[in-house]
Structures are given as C-alpha cells and as structure tokens.
Amino acid sequence: MSSSIQDAFKAIADPTRREILRLLRSEEMTAGDLADRFDMSKPSMSHHFAVLKAAELITSRRDGQTIWYGLNTSVVEDLLAWAVELARGPDKPSPKEKA
Numbered sequence: 450m451s452s453s454i455q456d457a458f459k460a461i462a463d464p465t466r467r468e469i470l471r472l473l474r475s476e477e478m479t480a481g482d483l484a485d486r487f488d489m490s491k492p493s494m495s496h497h498f499a500v501l502k503a504a505e506l507i508t509s510r511r512d513g514q515t516i517w518y519g520l521n522t523s524v525v526e527d528l529l530a531w532a533v534e535l536a537r538g539p540d541k542p543s544p545k546e547k548a
Contacts, residue, residue: 457504460503469483469498479517483498506520506525
C-alpha cells in the first residue's frame with residue numbers, strides 16, 4: 450500500500466475529519482463555514498485541515514482573507530480502488546482480466 454493511502458487512512462481515522470470530508474463532498478466550503486459546524490477551537494480545526502491536506506484528501510485555495518476547502522476526489526478514488534481490490538479477494542479476477 451502506498452504512503453499516500455496510508456496517510457489517508459490515518460486521516461480518516463478521526464470522526465471529525467470524516468465529517469469534514471462528508472461536508473465537502475458536494476461543494477467547496479470556507480474554513481469559517483466548516484469551523485461553525487464543530488464545537489472546537491480554531492487551532493483544533495486548523496490541525497484537522499492540516500492533516501487532511503497532508504493526506505491530500507482536501508484542496509485549499511485562498512481568496513483574499515478567506516480559505517476555501519474542497520474534496521480531492523482523486524485520492525478518494527484511490528482509496529475506493531484499494532478497498533474494491535481488497536474485497537475482490539485473491540480468487541476473483543479484476544475487471545481488466547475478464548475482458
């Protein structure tokens with residue numbers, strides 16, 4: 450398993466970070482909008498954002514004083530592909546092998 454997938458699993462081990470990802474699945478949100486959804490300090494929220502960014506699960510962009518976060522779907526897709534491969538097991542051919 451690659452290092453980026455391991456980092457992603459470590460990041461999603463925390464329920465707060467999973468909720469942040471859930472909130473970002475449909476649209477970008479500002480750091481403030483995300484922080485308003487949780488009962489924790491801004492430094493704690495910043496830590497969660499940093500862990501998610503380090504795992505490349507979210508993207509960020511600055512617009513003046515505002516930071517916008519979005520879901521990085523390519524890493525999420527890698528996680529899902531790994532999970533599907535694991536669930537397939539050793540006896541089942543991959544879709545590419547069937548063709």
